[in-house]
Amino acid sequence: MNKNKEKGNILEESIRHFFLSEGFYVVRGIILSIDTDTITDIDLLLFKKISPLVRNKANVDIRNRKRPQTFERMLWTSGIKSLLGYDNCYLVSTEARPSMFRFAKNHGISLIAEPLTSYIENKYKKENLRLSEEEFCEKIRLISEQDQKEITSFKIYTYCREILPHEFNFDNLNQILNQIKEIFNLYIIQNKSENTVRVLYLTVSFFLLILDFILKDFYSLGKDDSSKQLSSIIRFGNNGKKQSELMLNRMTKLFNTISNSVQPELFDTVREKANDQWNKIPAEIISDFYTQEIHKNAIFDYAITFENLAYSTNLKTLSELTPNQKSILYNLCDFLNIDRKKM
Template sequence: MATAINKGFKTEEILRIYFLKNGYYVARGIPFNYRGFAITDIDLWLYNRTSSVSREISIVDIKNKKTPQAIERIFWVKGLQAAVNATNALIATTDKRPDVKDFGKDLDVFVLDGNFLSKIQQYEQSLESRLTDEEIISMIDSYSLSKLDGDWKTKFLEAKSLLALGLNFDNTNKLLNINKFFLEQVLTKSSQKEISLRIFYAICSYIAINLDYIQRDLAFLEDANSRKNAFKNGFRYGNKGEKEIKRIIDMSLSFVEQYSDNGQSIASQARYNISKQFESMPTDILAEYFSDNKVLKSVFTVALELELLSVNRIFKLHIDSTPEVKSFIAVLLDFYGIDRVSFANSIEYKS
C-alpha cells in the first residue's frame, strides 16, 4: 500500500499520473541549479514528442494551499520557463477565480485551477501501483552507507537536474557516467540491488529522453553513415564537436610549446595521448545502435517504460520488458564493458 504523503506532494503525484496517461514523459522534483547555486525545484517537468521533428518541454508549478498566491506564481513560473528554455509553462492551483486564468492567459501561462484539480482526484487510486519520489529517496536513505559510499542521493539528484539544464550530448554523456556508478552498485552491493536498479532504470530513461530530443536535429539525415558519425561525434566530443575540442586542445598546448623546456616534444606527446584516449572510447557501440531509424522511433516509448520500471511498487526487472527496452540496456552494458549474460544472472532474484 502507498505510504502516506502530504497534501502538496500527493497533488504533484496525481498530476504526474494525469500527464503520464495523456502520453507525456514526466519527471518530478527536478532541482534547478545555476552556477552552483540551488535556485528551486521544478514540481513537474513534462516532455512530449509531438511529431518526428517537434518536441515540447513544459514545466508545472503546483500550489495546493489555502492561500495559493496564484498571481505571484504566474510571474515566478514565467521566469523559470525562460531560465530552463521550456516550451510551455503551467501552474496548478486550488484558486478558482476566473481572473487568475485570465491573467495566466495574458502571460501565456496555462492555469490548471481548483475545478480541474477536483476532477483529476480519480487518479489517486493509481498511486497504489507506483512509488513516490519520497519513497525512492527514503529507500536510498535506508542504506546507512549511501553517503559515504559515493553519496547516492546527491548523484541521483544531479542526474535529475540535468533534465532542466538542456537535452544535449554534454548532459547525455554526464548521465552515462553517473549511471555507470549505479550499475557498479548493482553488481557489487547485493543488499542494495533493488534500489540501485531502480535508480539505474530512472537514469536510463533520462538518457533515452535526451536521445529522443537530439535526434530531432538529425531527422533529415537520411544517410545512415551521416547519422552514425553525428552520434559518434556527440558521444565522443560532446556539444562542441571534434573540431572545436581539438582547437581548444591545440590552443592550450601552444602555451606548453612556447614556454616550456622541450615544449614541442611535450606538447606533441600530450596531443598524441589525448587523441588516443578519445579514440579508445567505445562510442562506436552507441553510435551504431542509436543511428538506426527503428531504434530512434522507439526511444521515447522506451523512456516511458524505463520510468515505470523505476517506480513500479511491485518491482520488475527489465529482462521481462519489451525487446526495445532489453536492447537499450544491452547496448549500455556493451558500452560499459559488462557481459550481458553475467549481468542478467547477477540481477535475477532466486526464490
C-alpha cells in the first residue's frame, strides 16, 4: 500500500471512530452501484436515530491530500446527497479557508476542516479496540474466494453492503434475511470459524439497522397492528399482499389465455399453492419479537452492538454473548429453521 493511501485510510478510520462516538451507525468504504454498473464509492455512510419517529442518513467524503480540491468535492458530496435522498452530507478536508465555510453553509454541507481534522485524527488513530476495514476484510477472506461459484463469507459481506446506500425497503429486509441464512449455514459447515462469526454479527447488524428504519413508520400503531404490518412485509415484500394476489390473478389468467383453454380449476390450484407458500413463512416469529415494547425502542442500539461485536479485536463467540444478544440470534434461527443447538 502506498503511503498516501495508507494515510487516507488512517484518517477515514479516525473519522469513523469520531462518528461512532457520537452515536452514529457507520459503514466505511461503500461501493455505490446500479445493477452491474459501479458508479462511485462513499467514504463513510452514516445512520442516526434522532427520535422514535425520525431517522437520519448521510454521506461523508474525506479528502486527505496536499491539494484536496475542497470546493469540487463539496459539489460532489452534495450531489450524492441529493441524488440518493440523504438527509445530510459531510466533507472532511485537511485545509481551512474562510470561503470554504461560507460556501458549505450556504449549500447545506457540514464541513469538518483544520484544525478539527487533525485533532480527530490524533485522538482516534491509535484506537485498537476495533479492526479497521482493511483488517476486517483480511480476517474474512479465504482462499476459496477464487471460486466464483462458491458462497463465502466475503461474498455475503460484499452483497449486503451494496444494499446500504440505497433507500431501505421491504425487499431489502428479506434479502438480508436470506444472507443471514447463508452465513448461518457457513458458520455450521466451517465449524464456527472466525470469518463466519464476524460476518454473522455484521449481517445481523445490517438486518437490525434496516428493520429499525422500517419500523419507525409503525411506531404509533399498537403492537397487534404493527406486528401484522411487519408480518406482511416479510411475507410479501414491497408488493404487499393485495398487489401480490393481483399479480397472481393476472399471471394465471394469462396462462389460461396462452393455453387456449378455460381451466378455472387451474387458477384455484395455483392460488392455493401460492397462499400455502406464503403462509409457510413464519413471519410472526420475527414480528412478534420486535414489536414488543422491550425490543422495538432498542433495535437501533442492537444494530450498533452487533456491528461492534463484528469489528472487535477481541472477538466473542456466540456462547460468550449476553442473554439478550443470544435471544436475537435464536429468534433468527427459529425463523430460518436452523437448529439452535448447532449454534
